[in-house]
Amino acid sequence: xxxxxxxxxxxxxxxxxxxxxxxxxxxxxxxxxxxxxxxxxxxxxxxxxxxxxxxxxxxxxxxxxxxxxxxxxxxxxxxxxxxxxxxxxxxxxxxxxxxxxxxxxxxxxxxxxxxxxxxxxxxxxxxxxxxxxxxxxxxxxxxxxxxxxxxxxxxxxxxxxxxxxxxxxxxxxxxxxxxxxxxxxxxxxxxxxxxxxxxxxxxxxxxxxxxxxxxxxxxxxxxxxxxxxxxxxxxxxxxxxxxxxxxxxxxxxxxxxxxxxxxxxxxxxxxxxxxxxxxxxxxxxxxxxxxxxxxxxxxxxxxxxxxxxxxxxxxxxxxxxxxxxxxxxxxxxxxxxxxxxxxxxxxxxxxxxxxxxxxxxxxxxxxxxxxxxxxxxxxxxxxxxxxxxxxxxxxxxxxxxxxxxxxxxxxxxxxxxxxxxxxxxxxxxxxxxxxxxxxxxxxxxxxxxxxxxxxxxxxxxxxxxxxxxxxxxxxxxxxxxxxxxxxxxxxxxxxxxxxxxxxxxxxxxxxxxxxxxxxxxxxxxxxxxxxxxxxxxxxxxxxxxxxxxxxxxxxxxxxxxxxxxxxxxxxxxxxxxxxxxxxxxxxxxxxxxxxxxxxxxxxxxxxxxxxxxxxxxxxxxxxxxxxxxxxxxxxxxxxxxxxxxxxxxxxxxxxxxxxxxxxxxxxxxxxxxxxxxxxxxxxxxxxxxxxxxxxxxxxxxxxxxxxxxxxxxxxxxxxxxxxxxxxxxxxxxxxxxxxxxxxxxxxxxxxxxxxxxxxxx
Ligand SMILES: [Zn+2]
Numbered sequence: 162x163x164x165x166x167x168x169x170x171x172x173x174x175x176x177x178x179x180x181x182x183x184x185x186x187x188x189x190x191x192x193x194x195x196x197x198x199x200x201x202x203x204x205x206x207x208x209x210x211x212x213x214x215x216x217x218x219x220x221x222x223x224x225x226x227x228x229x230x231x232x233x234x235x236x237x238x239x240x241x242x243x244x245x246x247x248x249x250x251x252x253x254x255x256x257x258x259x260x261x262x263x264x265x266x267x268x269x270x271x272x273x274x275x276x277x278x279x280x281x282x283x284x285x286x287x288x289x290x291x292x293x294x295x296x297x298x299x300x301x302x303x304x305x306x307x308x309x310x311x312x313x314x315x316x317x318x319x320x321x322x323x324x325x326x327x328x329x330x331x332x333x334x335x336x337x338x339x340x341x342x343x344x345x346x347x348x349x350x351x352x353x354x355x356x357x358x359x360x361x362x363x364x365x366x367x368x369x370x371x372x373x374x375x376x377x378x379x380x381x382x383x384x385x386x387x388x389x390x391x392x393x394x395x396x397x398x399x400x401x402x403x404x405x406x407x408x409x410x411x412x413x414x415x416x417x418x419x420x421x422x423x424x425x426x427x428x429x430x431x432x433x434x435x436x437x438x439x440x441x442x443x444x445x446x447x448x449x450x451x452x453x454x455x456x457x458x459x460x461x462x463x464x465x466x467x468x469x470x471x472x473x474x475x476x477x478x479x480x481x482x483x484x485x486x487x488x489x490x491x492x493x494x495x496x497x498x499x500x501x502x503x504x505x506x507x508x509x510x511x512x513x514x515x516x517x518x519x520x521x522x523x524x525x526x527x528x529x530x531x532x533x534x535x536x537x538x539x540x541x542x543x544x545x546x547x548x549x550x551x552x553x554x555x556x557x558x559x560x561x562x563x564x565x566x567x568x569x570x571x572x573x574x575x576x577x578x579x580x581x582x583x584x585x586x587x588x589x590x591x592x593x594x595x596x597x598x599x600x601x602x603x604x605x606x607x608x609x610x611x612x613x614x615x616x617x618x619x620x621x622x623x624x625x626x627x628x629x630x631x632x633x634x635x636x637x638x639x640x641x642x643x644x645x646x647x648x649x650x651x652x653x654x655x656x657x658x659x660x661x662x663x664x665x666x667x668x669x670x671x672x673x674x675x676x677x678x679x680x681x682x683x684x685x686x687x688x689x690x691x692x693x694x695x696x697x698x699x700x701x702x703x704x705x706x707x708x709x710x711x712x713x714x715x716x717x718x719x720x721x722x723x724x725x726x727x728x729x730x731x732x733x734x735x736x737x738x739x740x741x742x743x744x745x746x747x748x749x750x751x752x753x754x755x756x757x758x759x760x761x762x763x764x765x766x767x768x769x770x771x772x773x774x775x776x777x778x779x780x781x782x783x784x785x786x787x788x789x790x791x792x793x794x795x796x797x798x799x800x801x802x803x804x805x806x807x808x809x810x811x812x813x814x815x816x817x818x819x820x821x822x823x824x825x826x827x828x829x830x831x832x833x834x835x836x837x838x839x840x841x842x843x844x845x846x847x848x849x850x851x852x853x854x855x856x857x858x859x860x861x862x863x864x865x866x867x868x869x870x871x872x873x874x875x876x877x878x879x880x881x882x883x884x885x886x887x888x889x890x891x892x893x894x895x896x897x898x899x900x901x902x903x904x905x906x907x908x909x910x911x912x913x914x915x916x917x918x919x920x921x922x
Contacts, residue, residue: 171658172651172748174595177210177606179203181735181773182754190227191251191414191456194431195512197225197504197572200604204228204570205235207606208502211566212237215475216499219560221486221553225504226252229479232502233464236477240469240493242486244531246524247413247516249483254410256479258463259403264411264454267404274398282394286387286447288346292322295341299329303346310337310443311425312381318342319381319443351382354389362521362529369529372536376518379435384419387446388412392522409523411453416519418449422511431573432511434541484531486556498561502568505582508546510539543577543672550585558590558611567591567609574598574605574646576698580672583607583653584665596654597743600753602646607654624661628682631655632689633705635749640714640838641870642692642704649679649698651749692871704872711843714873716866717836718745719752723760724834727778735761735774756869763835763862781858787833794831794854794886797893805900814840825849835863837883841876850880852907857885860912883912 180202190199205228212218214236220229223243229252232239243249276285290307294300305326310319318337325332335341355377363370377385395408424430424438465478470491473480482489517536521529529536557567571582582605587593591609598605631652636643656662666672680698683689686706693701722745726738739757746752761767765776780786798816802809807818807826818827828847830840831854840853855863863883867874877883888910892898895906 171593171595171654172597172750174597174606174608175740175743175747176597176599176751177203177207178599178736178739178743179206184773188459189456190459191255191410191453192247192417193227194417195509195515196227196248197507197570199225199227201231204502205231205237207568207570208232208235208237208500211568211608212500214477217493217497218500218502219493219498220503221501221556222503222506223252223481224248224506226255228502228504230255230461230464233473233477233479234462238473238475238478238480240480240482240498242469242482242484242489244483244485245513245516246483246520246528246531249481250410250413250523252479252481253466254406254457255459256464256466257403257406258461259407259458261454261458263403264407264458267400267408268451270400270404271394271398271408274394282391283447286390287445289348289383289387290324290445290447291346292324292335292341293344294326294328294331295335296326296329296331299326299331301326301328303344304328305331305335306445308445308448310381312421312437312441312443314437314439314441324445348383348386349390351386354382354386358385358389358522361525362518364526366526366533368537369533372514372539373518373521376435376514379421379437379515380419381421381443384443384446388416388419388522391415391446391450407457410457411450413519413523414453414456415446415449416522417515418444418452419446420515433507433509435511435514486553486560489556489560493560496562498565500566500568501557501561502570504570504572505550505585507573507578508541508543508581510541543581544666544670547581547585547588547666547672550581551589554586554589554591561611563611563613565611566594567611569607569609571605571607572603574603574650576646576649576676577672579605579646579650579653580675583657584662584672584675587657587662593654593658596650596748598647598650598749598751600751600756602644602650605650624656624678625682625685627656627659627661628652628679629685629688632683632703636689636703636705637709637712639750640709640712640718641716642702642872644702645683645699647749648683648703652679652683654749702871708842708872712838713836714838714870715746715750715752716756716870717838719756720760720834720836720862722746723757723764724782727764727776727782728784732775732777734772735776738776756865759862759865763859779858781856782833787856790856790886791831791833794889797889798829798831798854801889801893801898801903804898805903815844827852829854831855833859835859835866837863837866837877838873841873841881845876850882852882852884854884854886854889855912857887857912860885863912882908884908885910885912 179200185201193199208218217238217240218232220239220241223241224245226248229239229241241252272281272283275281287306291303292305292307293302294305305324307322307324309323311321312319320337321334322337323334358377359370359373363373392412395405395412421437421441422432423442425440425442465473467473467480469480469482471480513535517529517532520532569582569586571578586609590612592612594608594610596605596607632648635648635651666675683703688706690704690706691701692704695701719742722742723738726733726741742752742757761776764778764782766779768775795816799809802818807820810817810819814830816829817825819825826849828849828851833856835855837853844851867877884907892903892906
């Protein structure tokens with residue numbers, strides 16, 4: 162087999178995290194269920210490593226308004242090319258940082274535009290959601306105001322309503338019997354409304370009209386009518402441009418809340434397809450509209466936004482191009498773009514279809530123009546998606562210089578999205594420079610560059626052999642079992658940089674075929690074993706069937722980094738500690754957040770400051786204190802051996818008790834940490850009973866490590882016992898100590914896990 166010495170260079174870049182969790186309050190963002198999950202601070206921290214503020218950054222997909230704004234606020238100039246008008250609109254509105262006062266004025270203005278019957282819009286729309294009060298003591302007519310209707314997938318009408326009586330205050334769920342439904346406020350004609358909307362969105366365009374008819378069916382008649390009335394009132398009210406814009410933005414988020422893609426009971430719901438959940442909710446459109454105020458009035462400073470090719474000042478801002486990258490109004494002059502950074506969009510039929518409907522509804526046929534083709538040629542399989550990503554990325558060589566890094570972020574990572582994004586970029590002619598995954602295996606940060614030389618290619622017997630070697634490599638580096646996505650991501654990146662994925666997927670090949678190929682290779686029992694395997698490759702943990710002899714597992718390396726950082730610095734911030742961890746465990750080795758938290762709790766005192774958590778080593782964990790502990794424990798073990806009439810041999814790492822014939826009986830390994838993987842693997846064959854003696858303060862950490870790592874649990878077999886310093890001291894101080902007492906008492910009080918009060922993550 163040919164081994165390239167640079168083969169694993171792609172995994173030397175450390176993971177870049179966002180702001181410390183909990184430092185800033187989390188706020189709901191508009192339409193966030195369709196955009197990549199936003200991790201505040203992550204993208205600007207990442208970009209900072211490659212470009213200085215003031216630089217122009219190109220975002221070729223424009224599908225992440227929140228990170229574009231973050232970059233602009235960090236002083237970058239972002240050229241956003243967005244062919245989804247809803248994404249572009251979201252970015253524009255948020256860039257202006259509207260204040261709540263202006264929105265209240267706009268709402269007042271809107272309500273002055275009376276309905277034909279003289280009522281206000283609020284009265285008129287609220288009436289769609291009013292029932293007679295079900296409270297026998299009240300029964301007031303049309304006073305129970307529904308917040309939410311609950312539907313079942315097959316229902317012709319909702320079967321439950323949740324709301325409050327404006328008369329008696331009765332609040333709760335009521336059964337919508339036919340008699341109760343009779344009392345519900347009337348709405349204007351559905352057929353008329355529907356055809357008005359279709360006319361506006363698709364006009365004389367039968368193919369587009371057919372698509373839109375389907376999308377519209379994900380609104381109940383009541384919701385559709387309410388939205389249509391609301392929008393036409395916004396359009397015909399006497400509003401400033403700013404007021405009109407923000408009210409349309411609020412209409413947009415109400416239009417999302419009112420469709421049938423919301424699971425009941427409320428859950429995290431990120432729809433990717435137009436499918437009604439078994440139970441779904443239909444919100445009161447007017448209330449959803451009012452609730453939307455907070456989504457569009459985020460507490461942040463305004464960002465300068467101009468239409469490309471207009472430039473923004475070097476202090477930062479956004480040049481927005483609404484359209485496809487290949488139609489960019491003016492090609493940036495050579496050297497302008499210093500960096501490309503983008504969130505790769507996910508395959509999402511629900512988002513693109515709804516965007517089509519909303520764009521047409523808001524802006525007519527012109528609004529839906531850039532989406533028309535993709536709506537008609539609907540293909541939403543991953544193989545197609547990979548080609549779609551490639552088509553956009555192929556434009557880059559014409560827009561950027563040779564030395565410009567291309568930072569691609571893949572969120573909500575899964576097997577096929579991984580293949581689609583990696584092969585999409587490769588097939589667009591880019592070369593992978595580095596890849597880092599987060600500890601939870603949810604997000605991938607890749608740095609690509611334009612090709613400088615031909616891709617190195619090392620021909621290996623078969624793809625299967627290559628994939629297996631990649632898998633063996635990452636598991637060897639980790640020294641512990643891992644999840645499918647970490648294993649797969651490394652293997653794909655490794656195979657890709659070796660040139661083994663050139664021309665994949667081939668003709669008539671699907672990304673699912675590649676998935677099967679990798680799953681087959683990484684499940685070869687001669688090399689790999691799995692803990693808790695399931696029917697899909699994602700289930701369980703992957704490990705080597707023949708683990709290396711002396712391994713230090715990732716969690717032990719992470720512990721060592723934390724310990725050294727804390728012992729050698731008087732204090733450090735959470736961010737600094739994470740940077741040290743990710744630098745040592747780079748690329749695909751990133752430790753998960755729960756492990757980092759367990760390590761911090763074990764060793765550090767925390768001081769919460771406004772700027773972040775400050776960490777200091779606990780007094781009893783200082784290097785000097787622990788050295789003294791170990792010295793005492795060793796002394797104690799030697800004295801106990803004398804008391805029990807055993808001979809003892811002291812080695813640097815262990816103290817051995819042997820009987821009078823020289824047969825080893827007990828080996829003691831005193832340590833001050835919970836780093837046991839190397840001791841366990843290196844002393845597997847040592848005869849006799851083996852004890853790892855460690856501080857009680859390590860109990861939680863060691864229990865946590867054993868819980869997360871099934872290989873460590875296996876190694877920690879019956880021949881091994883974990884003993885706290887405290888237990889040994891108690892025994893040594895017992896005047897009745899004899900051999901029987903030692904055997905019966907040594908295993909009492911084992912380390913156990915206790916839930917902690919602290920929760921950083
Ligand atoms: Zn009532």
